[in-house]
Amino acid sequence: xxxxxxxxxxxxxxxxxxxxxxxxxxxxxxxxxxxxxxxxxxxxxxxxxxxxxxxxxxxxxxxxxxxxxxxxxxxxxxxx
Amino acid sequence: xxxxxxxxxxxxxxxxxxxxxxxxxxxxxxxxxxxxxxxxxxxxxxxxxxxxxxxxxxxxxxxxxxxxxxxxxxxxxxxxxxxxxxxxxxxxxxxxxxxxxxxxxxxxxxxxxxxxxxxxxxxxxxxxxxxxxxxxxxxxxxxxxxxx
Numbered sequence: 001x002x003x004x005x006x007x008x009x010x011x012x013x014x015x016x017x018x019x020x021x022x023x024x025x026x027x028x029x030x031x032x033x034x035x036x037x038x039x040x041x042x043x044x045x046x047x048x049x050x051x052x053x054x055x056x057x058x059x060x061x062x063x064x065x066x067x068x069x070x071x072x073x074x075x076x077x078x079x080x
Numbered sequence: 081x082x083x084x085x086x087x088x089x090x091x092x093x094x095x096x097x098x099x100x101x102x103x104x105x106x107x108x109x110x111x112x113x114x115x116x117x118x119x120x121x122x123x124x125x126x127x128x129x130x131x132x133x134x135x136x137x138x139x140x141x142x143x144x145x146x147x148x149x150x151x152x153x154x155x156x157x158x159x160x161x162x163x164x165x166x167x168x169x170x171x172x173x174x175x176x177x178x179x180x181x182x183x184x185x186x187x188x189x190x191x192x193x194x195x196x197x198x199x200x201x202x203x204x205x206x207x208x209x210x211x212x213x214x215x216x217x218x219x220x221x222x223x224x225x226x227x228x
Contacts, residue, residue: 008142009212010224053210056144072142072210078225079139079146079170079211080123080182080202 001025003032003065006072011050014043023065029054030061032071050075095150096143096211098173101180110185112164117191119198123182125175129225133218137225139172139181142210146170153204161197163188168201170211181213 006018021039023032029052037044051058053072054065065071107120125137154166165187175181184201188194205211213225 006142008140008210009214013224053142053145056148058145072145074142074145074210075212075224077207077209077211078213079141079209080206 001067003069003071005032005036006070008073009075009078010046011043011073011075014040014046025067026064028061029059029063029065029071032065033061036073046075047073093143093147095147095154095168096141096170096172098171101169101171101183103180103183106167106169106183106185109167110165110187112187114189115164115187115194116189117194118165118185118187119191119194121184121198121202122180123202125177125179125181127177129215129217129223134177135216135218136177137175137181138214138216139170139175140212140214141170141172143172146209146211149209150205153201153208157186157197157201160200161186161188161193163193163197166197166201168205170205170209172211 001023003021003023004018005021007015033047037047051074053074054069103120103122107118110118126134128134150168154168157163158166163186168184170182184198186194186198214222215225216222
């Protein structure tokens, strides 16, 4: 299935504001993370520090991704 | 998405705003006849990062999640310290030196709890909430910030 991934801050500078990826049905967030690093090995440092959100919730690495869900890569916070 | 429609979309959030933070209004809203201590924290934009001159900052956020998380953090603080009032707002977009980027207000019967709860809220906002700052330096370069 095709997935749209939204990016922010330093990750946005590496991948653009959003990008599409083809993943297998039932893939988890951890599998997606690995696939993203394979596409852009230079992103490994930052991607491994990121949390992931589906829709409006932070999710664990073993969470399966369903069709049409919005995935967000959340870099370490630097607000305040 | 155009800048104007993006701004409109962001304006619906309670704890995230593109507008300057009205700290006078925040402290006024926190007044309570039972409050012996009202603490207001302002996180202002510094003119340097480790001595390197900063021109301005740009903050961005994943606002739907950031708004929800700030609300949860405030609710937790209210419960943990039995606060009479608590609120916070984080500004995003371009912010100039000495402007307030984030403010937290807490009110309690006594100052000790008001201070402690205020620090709890700002610490969690800085470390957990999906808001990011980009520092634009006087030398023309920019860098996504590390939290400090």
